[in-house]
Amino acid sequence: MAERSAAARRSGTTVLVLVFAFLYVPIAVLVALSFNAGGLPTVWSGFSTKWYVSLASNRDILHAALNxxxxxxxxTIIATLLGTLLAIGVETRRRKGTVLEALVFAPMIIPDIVLAVALLSFFSMLNVTMGLHTIVLAHVVFNLAFVCAVVRARLKSFDWSITEASADLGASGFTTFRRVTLPVILPAVVAGALLAFTLSVDEFIIAFFTAGAGRASTTLPMQIYSMIRFGITPEINALATLVMAVSVIALAISQRLNKGMVGQ
Amino acid sequence: MTTSRPTLLMMPALAWLIGLMVVPCGLVLALAFFQRGIYGGVDYTFTLENFAKVVDPLYAGIFLNSARIAGTATLIAVVIGYAAAYAIASCRRSLQPVLLFFAVLPFWSNYLIRTYAWIVLLNREGLVTQMLRWFGYTGEPPSMLYTEGAVIAGLVYNYLPFVILACYAPLSRLNPELAEASRDLGGSAFTTFRRIILPLTMPGIAAGAVFVFVLSIGNFVTPALLGGGRFQMIGNLVYDQFLTANDWPFGAALAAALIAIMMLLLLVQGYASDRASTRSAPVREDA
Incomplete structure (x- = not known):
């Protein structure tokens, strides 16, 4: 869309400024207040990093961060492996099946709460003791779907004839994968892995339902949730800032490796 | 029996998805047809009473209420998101990916934290109150947190990036010559928008709207944190049945209802996309 009047361009700029302000002011306020010297979580009284220092000595938070x-x-490791193999399988398959597509797509759209209660019912019916291992089992479900989607996007432009050439030259299936296919799709695999990592770090609802009783397998989002329910503190501001920083860094790298992924 | 290589490659992931998504979801659906045990738990006697309960006036009220909140959030998110996507699609080509990246970036950060940011803003001594004071307001701090408005603001804030992304895709592919042709033929800017641009970008709007509505109506974090537990969505109801009321069969019926709503909306969305693709071929133009 080119050839627009100055008035149209001005109103477009106004919309963008307002929307970006709406998106970023709440986050900016939160980040700024994490450096607040005062004990009041919302009233500014000078710069300090003391809340970050106090985080480092909070055993509950460190424990949750480790979990x-x-x-x-x-x-991420399991999902990257399974998701990549799935992507190659789906893309090299001759028949395209609707059921298969739906199955691979479903984990990305199913409401978290539904998967959460389904897994809770499933695990308790099988008398599985829940803990970090059950959270991992659950997270792989949606993570592998996202890895698969990212890798498939890359495979769409992959020239399969080069794998045939490799086979004609006597390479085994595994050698062809390692020397031909993998180097081409590697950026997408790493981008998918980083995306899976951030999704898992941020995921709350499914972890909450599959962590089991007790505090032993509390994850960081679960810890943040219970802290928020007790009220706002400068410490949560600092913790929130750190968690966001991790996500943003992982995503920025993922985006660089896989240009245009978020924009597709 | 031999298995082809693609099938072999897909096997581990498909086994994982079937074992830990399809089977558990089927199980929870099955639970909805059983009775609740006297001390919680499940009594394996067939019944349809859980589904009857879903449409019981008491719970139907919560359904309608959460549909209204989710609907309002969807409408606002679509209007703002479409305007933003339109503005991005109108920028210089080289600028568009950058703007899009920053519009979507918040979406990938922690949902809880983004919701928490609104508690900080709307708190009695939060930024909004302080701004009002700065402009000379001296009365009691307005109560903004724990209102329906706060819940809607939180939902719009959290899901807006997705709407921008969904609307941008068809807008960026729009052929500018179509709009020019409409103007050359005497269509006003509004008519061009209503008759050309809007129908062609409907798939994006539908995808964004379905997404916001489904995630909003099934939400339990935002109503719990920004609504102070005073506004229940279906998500909160499901949460309660499983974690506090201990009525799993009823919670399962509610989860099934959520899935049904999602399926229905996805069908509507598919229909909207089909209509748009038949429209994009300018075969017939009535009136």
């Missing part, structure tokens, strides 16, 4: 890291790393 989150374990869950995110484990579910």
């Amino acid at each position: 989150t890291l374990i869950v995110a790393v484990a579910s």
Whole structure:
């Protein structure tokens, strides 16, 4: 859309300024207040990093952070492996099936609360003791779907004839994968893994339902949720800022590796 | 029996999805047909009473209420999101990916934290109250938190990026010559928008709207945090049945209802996209 009047351009700019203000002011206020020296969570009284220091000595938070890291790393590794294989399988398959497409797409659209209660019922009916391992099992479900979607997008433009050439030259299936296919799709695989990692770090509802009783397997979002329910504190502001920073960094790298992924 | 290689590659992931998504979801659906045990738990006697309860006036009221809140949030998000997507699609080509990236970025950060940010803003001594004071307001701080408005604001804020993304896709593919042709033929800017641009971008609007509505109506975090527990969505109801009321069969029926709503809306969305694709071929123009 080109050739627009100055008035149209001005109103477009106004819309963008307002929308970006709406999107970013709440986050900016939160980040700014995490550096607040005063004890009141919303009234500014000078710069300080003391809330970050106090986070580092909060055992509950450190414990939850460690749990989150374990869950995110484990579910990312499994999901990246399964999701990549799934993507290659779906893309090299000759028949396209609606059921298969729906199955691969479903974890991305199913409401969290539904999957959460379904897994809770499932695990308790099988008498599975719930904990970090059940959170990992659950997170892999949606993570592998996202990895698969990212890798499939890359495979769409992949020239399969080069794998045939490799096979004609005597390479085994595995060698072809390792030397030909993998190097081409690697950026998408890493981008998918980073996306899975941030999704897992941020996921709250499913973890909440599949963590089991007790505080042993509390993850960071669960910890944040219970802290918020007790009221707002400068400490939550600092913790929130750190968690957001991790997500944003992982996403920025993912976006760089897989240009245009978020924009597709 | 031999299995083809693609099937072999898909096997582990499909097994995972079937074992940990399809089977549990089927199980929860099955639970909805049983009775609640006297001490909680499940009594395996067939009944349809859980579904009858879903449409019981008491719960139907909550359904309608959450549909209204979700509907309002959807409408606002679509209007703002479409305007933003339109503005982005009208920018220089080189600028568009950057703007889109920053519009979507908040969406990938923690949902709880984005909701918490609104507690900080709307709190009695939050930024909004302080701004009012700064402009000379001296009365009692207005109560903005724990209202329906706060819940709607939280939902719009959280899901807006997705609407922008969904609306941008068809807008960026729009052929500018169509709009020019309409203007050359004497169509006003409004007519051009209503008759050309809007119908062609309807799939994006439908996708965004379905997404916001389904996630809003099934939400339980935003009503709990920004509504102070005073506004229940279906998500809160499901949460209560499973974690506090201990009536799993009824919670399962509610979850089934959520899935049914989602399926129905996805069908409507599919229909909207089909209509748009037949329209994009300018075969017939009535009136």
